[in-house]
Amino acid sequence: MVVVLKQNVSPSEVAEINRRLEGFGFSPRLLGKRRNNIVIDIDIEPDVLKGLDLQTLPWVERVVPLNNPFKLASREVRGENSVVRVGRAAFGDGSVTLIAGPCAVESRKQLLEAARLAAIGGAKVLRGGAFKPRTSPYSFQGLELEGLKLLTEAAAETGLATVTEVVDERSLEMALDYVDMVQVGARNMQNFQLLRAVGRVEKPVLLKRGMSATVKEWLMAAEYIMSEGNEDIVLCERGIRTFEQQYMRNTLDLSVVPLVKQLSHLPVIVDPSHATGRRDLIIPMARAAVAAGADGLIVEMHPRPDEALCDGKQSLSPDEFGQLSRDIEMVSRALGRVF
Amino acid sequence: MVVVLKQNVSPSEVAEINRRLEGFGFSPRLLGKRRNNIVIDIDIEPDVLKGLDLQTLPWVERVVPLNNPFKLASREVRGENSVVRVGRAAFGDGSVTLIAGPCAVESRKQLLEAARLAAIGGAKVLRGGAFKPRTSPYSFQGLELEGLKLLTEAAAETGLATVTEVVDERSLEMALDYVDMVQVGARNMQNFQLLRAVGRVEKPVLLKRGMSATVKEWLMAAEYIMSEGNEDIVLCERGIRTFEQQYMRNTLDLSVVPLVKQLSHLPVIVDPSHATGRRDLIIPMARAAVAAGADGLIVEMHPRPDEALCDGKQSLSPDEFGQLSRDIEMVSRALGRVF
Amino acid sequence: MVVVLKQNVSPSEVAEINRRLEGFGFSPRLLGKRRNNIVIDIDIEPDVLKGLDLQTLPWVERVVPLNNPFKLASREVRGENSVVRVGRAAFGDGSVTLIAGPCAVESRKQLLEAARLAAIGGAKVLRGGAFKPRTSPYSFQGLELEGLKLLTEAAAETGLATVTEVVDERSLEMALDYVDMVQVGARNMQNFQLLRAVGRVEKPVLLKRGMSATVKEWLMAAEYIMSEGNEDIVLCERGIRTFEQQYMRNTLDLSVVPLVKQLSHLPVIVDPSHATGRRDLIIPMARAAVAAGADGLIVEMHPRPDEALCDGKQSLSPDEFGQLSRDIEMVSRALGRVF
């Protein structure tokens, strides 16, 4: 059971309501703020609740019976969609928001070219990896600080916002000075220390689904971040690991888009690049994601995919990116959405 | 390596070309017709091939180097899309074709109501199970012959074509007299005897993907049917089995739509009802399927879902079906496709 | 809720008890015999039951509250282990019983050699495929009738019992005259028509787990067979399909051995050959299966694996088979079991 307090209750009022709940025999637990509302969790059976008439307590806005283990992230606690703003971009306001850029920041030339293409194609956010979590310790691991600086430069020139993956507290600290949004990658979705760390900063977080994470575990990862105070989370489906591995890198689980929008108020976007691992499937799956109701897309694009230092096979060429942009536009408009 | 002969070669000419190929030291294998072209399979390395100049042999239309184990079903053997016609409906001609109806035929009243709703909503084919493969031997197993007769009656009244699942040679034989298309269900996708049996009849086949079938195995199942002579196959993605089982029945693997259209010339449709198992996810996933390029959809719908004898949770109500129809229309039109 | 009647109740007594149960307002359903005990299923809540005192009814042996959808197959309905006898072999009596032989019957010479090796190595049952369900329609499909005759001949010479896979009613009918046990393969585990057909014959059935079948579905497949009257079922775990596909064909799910023995009274054996698909993993996994409590093993073995027409990579050579035999013996003895 979750008790959502009215906005602007004072700390002493919170203390007072806590005392009263303890008076009923509960062990109330302050979950943190949910968009200006303080939320208190208590263990109580729904039928016990009826007799208590908690709703009539001063400062209580709503009492929500909740079966989910995720609380701050759950739709029941907050009815309207959360809107997460990153620079000019907004996720969750009904529009279709595109994040684009190369897998890794490789050079000034590469990134600036990519950023210009992204801007022309209607992207609002530039992606680019400065810290690359690679399966092999012998693969290219990213330009680190130099990559972050190039992202800032590309953002300044094009007006795009920027997002980059962080992999530990050190890279997070470095990234905070340079980018507008930080990403927690699929392999770190249950790196709870990292989740807590991004929960304590004031940048929006792009939270990718782990490659074998259930929807519940994914929303619990968001709950970890929110429990530390940061509520600006954009969820991102990027394909799950299944038995089909001959033709595609992962299996894009697109049904989670409408599902998550029922379970949670958080925006959800789709990464068709990592999901399929094939350049030729990205455009149709991007169209499908928009049609399924995704709040946006993140795609890999490279001025010259054949020269990419990582993930070239799944990076769109400039021409393909133009096609993607036109297709998204078409589907968005048909569904009355702005791209 | 596959040799596609010109159309209208005579049996004696086929015998002659076989002799010549044997003269080169091959063991040619006649695979059967592929839309009026006879196809011959030979084991040969591409570099050996160059010296032979098979293309200059009389009656040879094309020589196709082929790495796939599926041959008649492969895009390389037939470049253009195959169009499968079922009554007024066509699959594979660029249009979006809707199959709708109840999980099981339950009664005359139920089926006729469903058929009328289907027709109004733009469906071209009526689905309805007369032989139900159920996990439990104690569950309702279908009306069998009576169900087939009701399908015929509903078709006559509404002008819809009909499709029903067959589960063995006996049900296939019964269904042939009553329906326009036969379905091989997910659980029977590797029931090779059944595949061979539907390969010998002259009705189009709706071939569902097995719940843990790779794309290759699915296309090999189509190859089984085609190897017996029946080339009128519509593939159907209906969700695969993954680790996520709390919120959804299966995981809709929508990326196979553009993938299969690259690997094969056969049309492919999507079943969002079985894929998700949740009424509230069907409409967004139907939109997504069309946006991904599916040649059509098959959805479960019931005049009164709460009274359904099977799969009520995933059956659309009449109102929801109307919404589905409008949404498909919208997305189809945006992509320049006819629904 | 399931009511197990005493042994040797007469048909008229069954009719009488049915009438009484109907008198209480139930719709009793006769599930068939369970090892000489007739079992009746009724829908009733446990707390309603208490008032009725069904246990005091004449002819009632036990009343079993049952949450499983499988009933005749469930441990609750029959406490002791079922013992399935096939020739000299017994499954479920605590001994470790070995089935061995080639993937496919290829020739008289091959099969006789394999049978002699099997007998020397302590196998009690000879396996050999006469009807091969192959992924490709162009692969070797088995010797059919000739293969069955060779199995009979090899059995006569070596004193082994025989088992072969059946794939439809026609092959089942043919096999009945020649072999001692029929196998339903993984791909047909939910071919309910075939399950019913083997449920009507009087031969023991080896029921392989489907490659993505849950334990519940597997036991429901056994229930299908039992609901038709055949209770002589040996379950066989043969590996499931998972994301790991680089090094092994399937993932051997050995934990189902102790699990199934808790859920059901039916014997369960293990097929390490199909599970791993690698000759070099079969012996350790065979040892592990015995240590986990399996009632037996089925392994592929070939006099000359390199010449095998199918599955040569997973067929043990005569020497390896000798090693397997010694290893099984060693582990069995340590656990106080007879091999």
Next chain:
Amino acid sequence: MVVVLKQNVSPSEVAEINRRLEGFGFSPRLLGKRRNNIVIDIDIEPDVLKGLDLQTLPWVERVVPLNNPFKLASREVRGENSVVRVGRAAFGDGSVTLIAGPCAVESRKQLLEAARLAAIGGAKVLRGGAFKPRTSPYSFQGLELEGLKLLTEAAAETGLATVTEVVDERSLEMALDYVDMVQVGARNMQNFQLLRAVGRVEKPVLLKRGMSATVKEWLMAAEYIMSEGNEDIVLCERGIRTFEQQYMRNTLDLSVVPLVKQLSHLPVIVDPSHATGRRDLIIPMARAAVAAGADGLIVEMHPRPDEALCDGKQSLSPDEFGQLSRDIEMVSRALGRVF
């Protein structure tokens, strides 16, 4: 291709061989030491190699053609089994080594009781979580420093070595002063920063397989650690995530035991507690693990499982732990192994 140098080559000799390899046109990469041998990686095709006769170069012990992406961890680079010593315990020397203890350190009383039981049952290493990675931010997260101190105390009293999970650099640093072995958990198997960090310390590492990690990814995680200099790694299979979730928490993938021992020289143990999540399956699966060739086991045990703060359902009671110990002993002895 990997070049293994002779032991005791000097830095200047390494520089010299590097120059020579560069003289041949290669870009040699120093991988680090492998048990006193320096290993150099060069990109070269096997047929090019033959002409070079690298084996005759001074200081070269062996030249190993290597297809695996893991190098230091691969069996080809080191033929004999690596033996990892933790206190009195050894992993990889042919013996069966048992790690036991509670999921989490909860209190002095609980841990000391558990430690005494572990020692009596033949365990050589005490496990106990001080930093618990929990799915929910609201669950018990471990006693941290206090837990580490209790582990040290319990070790001092019983003579057991200790292992505890670390979750980031901070917990690693804390743990180094208190325990004999650090564990990287399944959720952190691809937390590359953590892998690198444990690669730089001089404690043995217990590396659990990620819940959807392929064998290749698992060995690459070991390679990350080894590439930083720490070669004392014990691999641990703890169950993978599959579609079967009704009866078991994970699917124990026991076949990886003999597989990994072929691919790598590192020892591999099995965790039947997390793999099955059911107390009643742990003993049979522990027996099976030993029979499959595992170098040891790690099991959860609690003086009073019903009071456990986490994972009580999968914790053995003292009596069950005694049974486990006797069963392991029996199977070990039958296979000529010391427990």
